[in-house]
Amino acid sequence: APEPEVKDSCVSVEDLPHCSETNCHGLLRPHVVWFGEGLDQKILIKAGKALENCDLCLVIGTSSVIYPAAMFAPQVAARGIPVAEFNIEATPATYDFKFHFEGPCGSTVPEALSL
Template identity: 50%
Template sequence: MQLTVLSGAGISAESGVPTFRDVETGLWAKVDPYEISSAEGWRDHPEKVWAWYLWRHYLMQNVEPNNGHRAVAAWQDYAEVHVVTQNVDDLHERAGSRRVYHVHGSLFQFRCDRCEGEYRGELPAMPEPVEAVSPPECECGGLVRPNVVWFGEALPDDAWQKSVDAVTHADLVVVVGTSSIVYPAAGLPELALAQGIPVIEVNPERTPLSDAATVSMRETAAGALPGLLQRLPSLLG
């Protein structure tokens, strides 16, 4: 059995990571999102953008996977599991998942903004958040940036193609903790449904996917995922 999980900010929120769409507690609540997550913002204020992402990089290191992440990793004992995640954290990997595709990039990878080469050097320490920090320079003279997808940028080809393959070859797709409004990732469950592949949505709130999903569960990831495989016969009939 091949099982593909599409995860969004909701699963990480249960580990204490604020979702970007939470108006009051979101990471963007006091910051202009376009200024710190666009190529234009990086070009105009690289020190400010680098400081913001570097602090989040260190902040994420103190966050632990929750029962939702651990359940997905445990499913590997019973199925071939692929994880397509819109999250830029590494909680799925730290929980033990082996096939994880980051369609929006990762806070734990860095690359040059000029030559695109991967950066493996030392990162500046940041015990406290600051307003601006000069990013490291690549040997080519470019600036080192987080390997995340900013507004207007294309998704990484390799991760996207693996995600499409994982969805179209799945026997079951589980969509957990995502608003289902950010495309093209939101189109993956639609692709599965169009091919007759059952889709289970796990989200405490209704989303645009809820009516179309084979099963829509108003539960949290940490609450629903640990026992989901055992519930499949009753859920899918």
């Protein structure tokens, strides 16, 4: 999270990314969902279909406490599909999963994928 008391945490509006379309130049929005926002139902349906058909699920760098995403991997694990969690620490869902790789994802994921 940004630290407001740190001087360089403030970014001027001019330095933020803007739309390059003619006559627009509005601020660009990152492709994320902010806390408190709803998720696009089409995306949730697409995610659900992908999860129904997967034969392995990787959970990388999440607290596993923000819903609805926090329910995806446990639902996959409940069907007997292996789930591998990569995280700096255990989460509330860790014990639902077949594999847990503890440590920085930048090193644990490449190491596990090279096996």
